[in-house]
Amino acid sequence: MSVEKIINDWKKGSFKPLYWLEGEEDYFIDKAIDYAEHHILNESEASFNLTVFYGKDANWPDVINACRRYPMFAERQVVLLKEAQQMRDVEKLESYVENPLSSTVFVVSYKEKKLDARKKFAKLVKEKGILLTTKKMYESQLPEWTQELLRSKGLTISQKGLLLLVDHIGNDLTRIENEIDKLSVNLGQRKNITEDDIEKYIGVSKDFNVFELQTAMAAKDLARSIRIIQYFEANPKAAPIQLILPSLYSFFSKVFMVFGAGTTDEKTIAANIGVNPYFIKDYVKAAHLYTYTGVENVLLLLHQYNLKAVGVGNAGTEDASLLKEMVVKMMS
Structure with missing residues (x-):
């Protein structure tokens, strides 16, 4: 089950009495909540049949009473419980979940948390309605x-x-x-x-960005790498070091995986290391130019300079100076 499937079912007029939306990815939870709030009922129906609670201010008896009401001048009512992770005693909703009203569409957002699948409450939610657990996208x-x-x-x-x-x-x-x-x-x-x-x-420069720095470093183009870092130095918000280092680490980690791909076919390598085939040439080129030992050294330097960027063994050196020093060491 996905948020897209839930919303498509709603558009077709197919409803479960309960939707419990939980987990790490707010985007998908918010999409479903927004649709439920603004599209399940028309404007005149919503006047009498839409109830919205916020977990921080809600108490479970009021939520249950709202869910047990019958709709007025409409086929169904919608009850939303937003930010349910902030609600005290949320599992006391169990008495309603055990016997939900078919004319109520009860939608709960439970962000950054998950129900304990071993407990009766979670099992009831899955049995009586839809339990959707969202995850951060890789x-x-x-x-x-x-x-x-x-x-x-x-x-x-x-x-x-x-x-x-x-x-x-x-x-x-x-x-x-x-x-x-x-x-x-x-x-x-x-x-x-x-x-x-x-x-x-x-506001992202097409010529001076983390992606272009990555490309320049893949080609061992020291002069261009330094020019891009100088742009970052003059425009600190363009690419802070806290963004640059993880991006480079991700890139060179995948370059390292090229050595273990066991093939020279670029499409196969791209699939094996999980990158877009359009850009695989950069990874293969970097593997060739840096060699196995060189990429190991690059990853080690990225780890060392990540520590320096947060102040470990660094006596106040500017971020741009750290980056320049690191890049020179990588390419020497």
Whole structure:
């Protein structure tokens, strides 16, 4: 079960009496809650049949009483319990969950937490309704997910633009969608997003960013790597060291995996190490230029300079100076 499937069922008029949405990824939980609040009932029905509770302020008897009411002038009522992780004694909802009303659609958001699957309450939720546990998306899944989101909005993007967008934002799915919506508004009638659009409307330089630093380092282009770091030095918000080092570590970790791929076929290597085939040449090139021992050294240096970036063994050296020093050592 996914949020998309839940919402599609709602659109078709198919409802369970209970939806328990829990876990790490707020984006999917918020999507379902927003749809339930604004689209299950029409405006006139919602006036009498929509009740919203917030966990911090709600108490379980009031929630149960609301769920046990019958709808007025409508086929069903909707009861939302938002931020249920902040509610005291939330498992005392068990008496209602055990015997829910079919004319009530009870939707609960339980963020950053999960029910204990061993307990009776969790088992009842699964038996009587839908229990959806969301997980944070892996970095390797972001490009495909973002591409699908763009497609659903009738938009396209270049491969480089896609990676630039995802690399800049990371796995904040809500922000990715907000930035895409902003781009869509600024595109007007145009439907294809370019690197220039991302630079202009999101503020990410298409030539000086973490992705370009990664590419320059893969090619062992020291001069270009230093120029990009100098840009970061002049524009501290463009790419803080706390963003750069994990990104480089992820890249070179996958370069290291190239050595164990057991093949020279680039499509197979891309699948094995979990990267977009469009960019596999950078990983293969880096593996060739750095060698096995060199990549081991790069990963060790990234670990050492990550410690320095948080002040371990570092007597106040500026971030840009640390990066320059690190890059020179990697390529020497």
